[in-house]
Amino acid sequence: MADVYMLLGKYGLLQYLNEYIESGLFSTKFAWKIIIDKTVSLQAKFDVAQRLLCSDEYNLLENVIRPGNCSPLKDIARADPNLLTTCQTILNSIGLLTSCPFSQNCSLSNFIVDNITVNSMCFCTTNDGQRTRLWERVFNRIGIFRFTAFMSISAFGQTASLLKLSSKNENERFSNFSITMAAFQLLKVEVY
Numbered sequence: 001m002a003d004v005y006m007l008l009g010k011y012g013l014l015q016y017l018n019e020y021i022e023s024g025l026f027s028t029k030f031a032w033k034i035i036i037d038k039t040v041s042l043q044a045k046f047d048v049a050q051r052l053l054c055s056d057e058y059n060l061l062e063n064v065i066r067p068g069n070c071s072p073l074k075d076i077a078r079a080d081p082n083l084l085t086t087c088q089t090i091l092n093s094i095g096l097l098t099s100c101p102f103s104q105n106c107s108l109s110n111f112i113v114d115n116i117t118v119n120s121m122c123f124c125t126t127n128d129g130q131r132t133r134l135w136e137r138v139f140n141r142i143g144i145f146r147f148t149a150f151m152s153i154s155a156f157g158q159t160a161s162l163l164k165l166s167s168k169n170e171n172e173r174f175s176n177f178s179i180t181m182a183a184f185q186l187l188k189v190e191v192y
Contacts, residue, residue, distance in 0.1 A: 073087040162183060
């Protein structure tokens with residue numbers, strides 16, 4: 001019984017035990033499954049989101065993860081279904097950027113690269129026109145002085161900053177829509 005009490009306390013379910021003691025009516029197995037699933041999975045999702053946000057040195061995930069709620073990009077996709085692919089591409093690119101590096105083959109240049117997102121945003125020579133369009137939009141948005149400082153950071157830092165600018169949103173809309181769409185055009189290439 002002590003283990004059950006500790007487990008209920010860990011997940012904040014002691015009120016259900018108190019209700020049982022007061023009323024004598026114990027919830028059905030199905031009802032308990034629903035209660036535990038809601039409480040435990042919600043807490044686990046919240047813990048994972050907090051851990052990800054705390055370990056994000058570039059603050060890349062602040063526009064993508066809201067602990068205890070769905071992603072703002074999901075809200076954007078719901079509000080405008082035409083942007084679903086754009087939101088998915090940006091989320092996938094952020095995931096690929098923040099995950100452990102592993103070798104991948106660039107489907108455009110056929111080079112083996114450590115991070116396909118960094119390669120697409122900074123190095124792949126087959127999409128220079130799209131990359132130039134993205135950099136022009138970034139330059140117009142942030143100005144010459146910030147752009148000069150931006151160009152002096154590492155390729156990984158540039159990619160993280162570009163994805164952060166691309167994913168920035170307010171009121172179920174992208175704040176930098178032209179940058180978002182230019183980044184989407186650059187990143188929408190399949191990897192294998």
